[in-house]
Amino acid sequence: MTAIGLTGLYAYAIARADLELPGDTGARVLRHGALALVVKEVPLADLQVDERDLSEDGALARLVREHDAVARAAAERGPVLPLRFGTVVPDEAAAQRLLDSRQVDAARRLDAIGSAREWGVKVLRTDDGPPAAAEADRSSGVAYLAQRRAALQAAEDASRRAQHVAETVDAAVERWVSDAVRRRGGGQGLLLDVAYLVPRDDETSFVAEIDRLAADLAEAGVRLEISGPWPPYSFAALEGEPDERGP
Amino acid sequence: MTVQTNQARGLRPQQPDSLADVLERVLDKGIVIAGDIVVNVLDIELLTLKIRLFVASAQTAQEMGMDWWTRDPFFTSRPVEDGARPELGSQDGKREVPR
Numbered sequence: 352m353t354a355i356g357l358t359g360l361y362a363y364a365i366a367r368a369d370l371e372l373p374g375d376t377g378a379r380v381l382r383h384g385a386l387a388l389v390v391k392e393v394p395l396a397d398l399q400v401d402e403r404d405l406s407e408d409g410a411l412a413r414l415v416r417e418h419d420a421v422a423r424a425a426a427e428r429g430p431v432l433p434l435r436f437g438t439v440v441p442d443e444a445a446a447q448r449l450l451d452s453r454q455v456d457a458a459r460r461l462d463a464i465g466s467a468r469e470w471g472v473k474v475l476r477t478d479d480g481p482p483a484a485a486e487a488d489r490s491s492g493v494a495y496l497a498q499r500r501a502a503l504q505a506a507e508d509a510s511r512r513a514q515h516v517a518e519t520v521d522a523a524v525e526r527w528v529s530d531a532v533r534r535r536g537g538g539q540g541l542l543l544d545v546a547y548l549v550p551r552d553d554e555t556s557f558v559a560e561i562d563r564l565a566a567d568l569a570e571a572g573v574r575l576e577i578s579g580p581w582p583p584y585s586f587a588a589l590e591g592e593p594d595e596r597g598p
Numbered sequence: 599m600t601v602q603t604n605q606a607r608g609l610r611p612q613q614p615d616s617l618a619d620v621l622e623r624v625l626d627k628g629i630v631i632a633g634d635i636v637v638n639v640l641d642i643e644l645l646t647l648k649i650r651l652f653v654a655s656a657q658t659a660q661e662m663g664m665d666w667w668t669r670d671p672f673f674t675s676r677p678v679e680d681g682a683r684p685e686l687g688s689q690d691g692k693r694e695v696p697r
């Protein structure tokens with residue numbers, strides 16, 4: 352499809368038809384059937400960004416922050432399913448088609464999310480981790496094999512440790528969360544990156560539990576970082592759509 | 599950054615979040631809408647890839663605390679290790695060829 356018009360409707364999130372936005376977001380609510388689409392008319396030229404400009408006053412920062420701010424404001428008023436950043440439809444008819452294509456599964460997903468919010472938990476290694484493999488001593492096949500085995504053992508230990516920490520965190524917060532998604536990727540020393548969906552009534556308990564865990568794990572050379580609350584970005588995926596929920 | 603600082607920041611999240619936090623949260627999450635409904639004015643898949651490439655290549659990652667992507671298996675097939683890249687001597691070698 353070509354973008355002939357000068358403006359489009361930036362679509363932030365799918366919500367229930369009874370959503371009322373606060374007045375200061377610049378966005379509006381298009382209702383259709385049982386659902387609503389939170390949109391804002393935007394000049395298409397505003398969506399041209401230079402991906403090399405990651406400064407706070409760059410176009411990308413402005414768009415990303417606005418995306419987050421509107422999704423956040425909407426999520427304060429009721430359950431929302433955030434759309435992928437940069438989703439733009441040409442007009443209201445397309446917005447209605449979008450909602451038509453999602454009437455059943457979106458309504459079900461909105462019910463599942465309810466008033467819960469997303470919290471991010473990262474577990475990072477603060478010690479040096481497994482020692483780097485020493486220079487292989489190739490003078491002796493036996494020594495080489497021993498070193499090789501030690502390196503493999505260290506890697507296995509790190510992997511087992513990550514798994515152990517993941518299970519510890521999951522088990523500790525299980526009673527306070529309604530859903531969890533292991534997030535893809537990871538930087539150096541990142542043992543776990545998980546998003547939890549936490550009902551509002553349980554947020555205080557959840558954060559307290561993470562607080563307690565952080566103190567425990569700090570002694571084991573592991574740091575916990577928590578972020579949130581966020582709109583349910585990691586929990587919006589609908590059935591029939593590839594998501595990142597690992598086994 | 600000390601452990602205490604990170605813990606304090608982590609357990610009492612401050613607003614607004616850093617751009618890196620928001621990017622990480624927002625960029626490739628959310629419902630994807632079929633191509634025949636949306637305007638392809640912003641090729642978000644390409645943009646995401648470009649930002650990953652930029653972040654991974656320009657050493658902007660650590661400065662911005664955005665190095666979470668550099669080991670993403672989707673993006674890189676091997677871990678990025680500083681100083682571990684093989685030295686390529688071919689350019690120097692050419693200059694040193696005797697006449």
